Amino acid sequence: MSTTTEPHPASGHEPGSRPVVDKAQYGLAAFLVLTGGYVLYDAVGLEDGFADQPVQPYALPYVVGAVLLLLGVLLAVATARGDQPEAEEGEDIDLTQGTDVRTVGLLAAVLIANILLIDWLGWAITGALLFAGCAGVLGSRSHIRDLAVGTALSVGSWYFFYVVLAIPIPAGILDGVL
Amino acid sequence: MDLLLSGFQAALTPENLLFATLGVLLGTAVGVLPGIGPAMTLAxxxxxxxxxxxDSAIIMFAGIYYGGMYGGSTTSILLNTPGESSSVVTAIEGNKMAKSGRAAQALATAAIGSFVAGTIGTVLLWVLVPTVADVVVKLGAPSYFAIMLLALFAVSAVLGSSKLRGFIALFLGLAIGLVGTTTGQARLTFDQPLLADGIDIVVVAVAIFAIGEALWVAAHLRRKPLDVIPVGQPWMSKTDWGRSWKPWLRGTAFGFPFGALPAGGAEVPTVLSYITEKKLSKHPEEFGKGAIEGVAGPEAANNASAAGTLLPLLTLGLPTTATAAIILVAITSFGIQPGPLLLENEPDLVWALLASLIVANTLLLVINLPMAPLWAKILQIPRPYLYAGILFFASLGAYTVNFQAFDVALLLVFGVLGLAMRRFGVPVLPLIVGVILGPKIEEQLTQALALSQGDVSTLWGEPVAVVVYAVMALLLVAMGVRGIRRPDAATEDTTENTEELVNR
Incomplete structure (x- = not known):
């Protein structure tokens, strides 16, 4: 995600001025081309279907892959001609500032830690860390309270699933403790 | 009638009544939370x-659906920052009313108007669902294939402001829908056995709606607190009632048909209702300064269209809004086949849902009007906790689908995709609809061609299919003509309409 060209929603660019190119959008176009290319590549590897399959297994992938490729090219062309995305607005969103890459990266790191640890430590522990970590990244300064709230949520949700819904969430290293 | 009564019997058992109440409370609470609309609530x-x-789940969903809609209008009135496109118009007059000290009246006319519209819409559903289902059941695979194509096309091209981005979302969704081994061969599975059953749509929905949104907000978090307008008990004077009841009815008349159309949605009817009320009002000078008609009409239109979206959903299995798409995901996840046969195969479920809509709607009015000051307090929740909570519950939700860390990893991958889509103004709805309908389209095409033994002409062999293709051709021509007349539409569109400010 680029911080150099921030889209300004609902204003567009001034008529007459040189079109501002949103360079990051080329990244999306490239992603579409790559995805489309991979869908096509995957489809080539498929074999003819059974005799009772009038629609070949590769038929739809060919269409989807080709259209994705085409859309990627079209988006690149539109971008070069000054097409601006209308970034989504919302109650808590302030689009006047640049993208906060650091916050997003740290949040992703917290989520990845959760993925790596969840099988070993179990949800009751990683959930609490997940909540406290995210709250800390998003600007909460009272880390002890974050951890307390997170623990209440994760242990509470574990027991809610276990007692109310009768579904045991894998407990990880706390197996036998919870 | 008997079926409706037994539907009420199912909806009014103490247990299900509890679920409906729970749904309404949860829906409103989460809907009032800034940044969370009904679709994300459901996800x-x-x-x-x-x-x-x-049964219980569907009944609770009905409560969450209506509760979330109500919560959304509360936010737009008290904060002037609509959570979704359907309440943009409500915010125009609603927030002005709140600022001039009439928040209580704005909330009251929104709540009662939603109740009136929701009730009328639900009664219309009682009449129309069986009638339409009778017709639809007779359609063959070719017609059904054509209708699904129209739905995909309409969702991508007609809704939203950028058609290119609509189709980008749709085809990304279709590509996600390809993953798996439904055809007997592994498609796009990257030799990963965990992908053999396809990507769980629940994971995709939670990721795109919840993780994507939370990351997007995190990237642009407003650091200064928003001004929440304090509110007391909602109430209306006699003049307010007199000025509200006609807009409610007209708004309902706009909302329901648009909601029921495959490409309707809530944006067009709310805008139409606003324009109409402005024209017909005896106090046109108040518009822009907080006219009660400008809240009553669009809010009714919004809720009536929400009821209307259930018609194509229950009879054809076609979702026309993000919220309807999630309900469809829920129905499918229960192993229930949506589509023309739904009413025939699952009459109890459908009628329980239709009955519980009225129950939810009534509960909403009874519970929520007195609780409005409390809901307004929810708006003050610290943002770090709000979004940490969203990420927490989304991860929990994805994990509990199969108890695999792999699903949580998929959640993050699609969450990043959701973030990128919001950054580049790519709408979310076509992607979800593509994931849901992609495999079904392939299935209907296979079925149609299997019956005709590979003869492609069967696809336009049914009159309904021909009509649907004609409609699509007309839409295409209309789009083409508009494109030629306004070659620079991209720059004009951005300043033109308030409805386009919020891109789903």
Whole structure:
């Protein structure tokens, strides 16, 4: 995600001025081309279907892959001609500032830690860390309270699933403790 | 009639009444929370709901749906920052009313108007669902294939402001829908056995709606607190009632048909209702300064269209809004086949849902009007906790689908995709609809061609299919003509309409 060209929603660019190119959008176009290319590549590897399959297994992938490729090219062309995305607005969103890459990266790191640890430590522990970590990244300064709230949520949700819904969430290293 | 009565019997058992109440409270609470609309509310609660019986889950969903809609209008009136496109118009006059000290009246006319519209819409559903289902059941695979194509086309091209981005979302969704081994061969599975059954749509929905949104907000978090307008008990004077009841009815008349159309949605009817009320009002000078008609009409239109979207959803299995798409995900996840046969195969479920809509609607009015000051307090929740909570519950939801860390990893991958889509103004709805309908389209095409033994002409062999293709051709021509007349539409569009400010 680029911080150099921030889209300004609902204003567009001034008529007459040189079109501002949103360079990051080329990244999306490239992603579409790559995805489309991979869908096509995957489809080539498929074999003819059974005799009772009038629609070949590769038929739809060919269409989807080709259209994705085409859309990627079209988006690149539109971008070069000054097409601006209308970034989504919302109650808590302030689009006047640049993208906060650091916050997003740290949040992703917290989520990845959760993925790596969840099988070993179990949800009751990683959930609490997940909540406290995210709250800390998003600007909460009272880390002890974050951890307390997170623990209440994760242990509470574990027991809610276990007692109310009768579904045991894998407990990880706390197996036998919870 | 008997079926409706037994539907009420199912909806009014103490247990299900409890679920309906729970749904209404949860829906409103989460809907009032800034940044969370009805679709995200449903997505976050989907994994929990799936662990209950289908009846209870669907009834709770009805409550969440209406509760979330009501919560959304509360936010737009008190904060002037609509959570979704359907309440943009409500915010125009509603927030002005709130600022001039009439928040209580704005909330009251929104709540009562929603109740009136929701009730009329639900009664219309009682009449129309069986009638339409009778017609639709007779359609063959070719017609059904054509209708699904129209739905995909309409969702991508007609809704939203950028058609290119609509189709980008749609085809990304279709590509996600390809993953798996439904055709007997592994498609796009990257030799990963965990992908053999396809990507769980619950994970995709939670990721795109919840993780994508939370990351997007995190990237642009407003650091200064918003001004919440304090509110007391909602009430209306006699003049307010006199000025509200006609807009409610007209708004309903706009909302329901648009909601029921495959490409309707809530944006067009709310805008139409606003324009109409402005024209017909005896106090046109108040518009722009907080006219009660400008809240009453669009809010009714919004709710009537929400009821209307259930018509194509229950009879054809076609979702026309993000919220309807999540309900469809829920129905499918219970192993229930949506589509023309739904009413025939699952009459109890459908009628329980239709009855519980009225129950939810009534509960909403009874519970929520007195509780409005409390809901307004929810707006003050610290943002770090709000979004940490969203990420927490989304991860929990994805994990509980199969108890695999792999699903949580998929959640993050699609969450990043959701973030990128919001950054580049790519609408979310076509992607979800593509994931849901992609495999079904392939299935209908296969079925149609299997019956005709590979003869392609069967696809336009049914009159309904021909009509649907004609409609699509007309839409294409209309789009082409507009494109030629306004070659620079991209720059004009951005300043033109308030409805386009918020891109779903």
């Amino acid at each position: 976050l609660l989907l994994p929990v709901a799936l662990t209950m019986g289908p």
